[in-house]
Amino acid sequence: xxxxxxxxxxxxxxxxxxxxxxxxxxxxxxxxxxxxxxxxxxxxxxxxxxxxxxxxxxxxxxxxxxxxxxxxxxxxxxxxxxxxxxxxxxxxxxxxxxxxxxxxxxxxxxxxxxxxxxxxxxxxxxxxxxxxxxxxxxxxxxxxxxxxxxxxxxxxxxxxxxxxxxxxxxxxxxxxxxxxxxxxxxxxxxxxxxxxxxxxxxxxxxxxxxxxxxxxxxxxxxxxxxxxxxxxxxxxxxxxxxxxxxxxxxxxxxxxxxxxxxxxxxxxxxxxxxxxxxxxxxxxxxxxxxxxxxxxxxxxxxxxxxxxxxxxxxxx
Numbered sequence: 383x384x385x386x387x388x389x390x391x392x393x394x395x396x397x398x399x400x401x402x403x404x405x406x407x408x409x410x411x412x413x414x415x416x417x418x419x420x421x422x423x424x425x426x427x428x429x430x431x432x433x434x435x436x437x438x439x440x441x442x443x444x445x446x447x448x449x450x451x452x453x454x455x456x457x458x459x460x461x462x463x464x465x466x467x468x469x470x471x472x473x474x475x476x477x478x479x480x481x482x483x484x485x486x487x488x489x490x491x492x493x494x495x496x497x498x499x500x501x502x503x504x505x506x507x508x509x510x511x512x513x514x515x516x517x518x519x520x521x522x523x524x525x526x527x528x529x530x531x532x533x534x535x536x537x538x539x540x541x542x543x544x545x546x547x548x549x550x551x552x553x554x555x556x557x558x559x560x561x562x563x564x565x566x567x568x569x570x571x572x573x574x575x576x577x578x579x580x581x582x583x584x585x586x587x588x589x590x591x592x593x594x595x596x597x598x599x600x601x602x603x604x605x606x607x608x609x610x611x612x613x614x615x616x617x618x619x620x621x622x623x624x625x626x627x628x629x630x631x632x633x634x635x636x637x638x639x640x641x642x643x644x645x646x647x648x649x650x651x652x653x654x655x656x657x658x659x660x661x662x663x664x665x666x667x668x669x670x671x672x673x674x675x676x677x678x679x680x681x682x683x684x685x686x687x688x689x690x691x692x693x694x695x696x697x698x
Contacts, residue, residue, distance in 0.1 A: 414493045420453055422490055428463055429487035433476035462486055519631050544585050545594050549578045551601035555623045581608055589648050593640045603628055605637040607644050612654055617645045619655040634667055651697050659689035668693050
């Protein structure tokens with residue numbers, strides 16, 4: 383589970399309020415119609431799902447049954463919708479748009495499409511895709527849904543092996559992410575860079591590998607397995623990091639799963655990793671994947687005394 387900073391929570395809430403205002407939900411009518419927000423959404427759901435029932439409408443719109451009943455009666459009185467007994471359930475009535483309703487649907491759909499297209503002209507192509515993915519993930523998270531790893535990989539490609547600029551990108555991600563915990567400055571970033579510089583010439587050895595999320599030529603998420611530096615039969619999970627804007631989308635699970643699959647395929651008896659105390663989201667992910675905390679100590683190799691933790695996963 384991701385724990386967001388108070389600043390991030392504040393920014394998301396502020397953006398959400400602005401979206402409500404920009405979409406016109408504070409007005410009595412929206413989307414260029416004389417309908418309320420619930421009326422517009424009902425028309426859209428019926429148009430997109432012909433034959434939908436009142437109960438299903440109530441569930442989708444998160445409205446009380448009595449509220450939906452009054453809403454549908456008003457739309458029927460306007461000749462926007464018609465009801466017919468369901469062919470599969472004689473107790474239920476399916477809802478469909480009339481010719482008038484279809485015109486209203488098309489007008490609402492065009493209004494919404496034009497609103498989005500106009501906004502996206504102010505963004506470059508790549509950020510527009512990022513906005514779409516982030517909004518979908520956030521909406522599903524609000525609804526309590528877990529992210530779909532297949533969809534995640536479609537939106538953000540995970541590539542295997544060495545990538546150009548890998549040392550700089552991954553070291554910078556670590557410095558920006560963990561700097562507030564261990565102290566900002568060159569020491570931590572230098573230690574990470576030196577360790578990666580030693581590892582990367584060996585990355586093509588079969589027991590070693592890396593998996594990276596790359597966007598516009600820049601690594602924004604990474605994980606590596608060093609199968610040599612801890613001795614035979616022990617894999618070292620190293621440099622697991624995600625850009626903050628990727629968190630909560632399930633990409634951490636995708637990267638970790640690839641690393642664990644590599645270790646299992648090569649028959650490693652144990653996987654060891656070291657992390658910092660207080661990174662609760664990462665710890666939760668490790669423990670759900672079978673890692674156990676085996677050691678905790680104070681170290682200063684990063685330039686500041688911090689509590690380090692060692693986790694071990696035995697082969698299942």
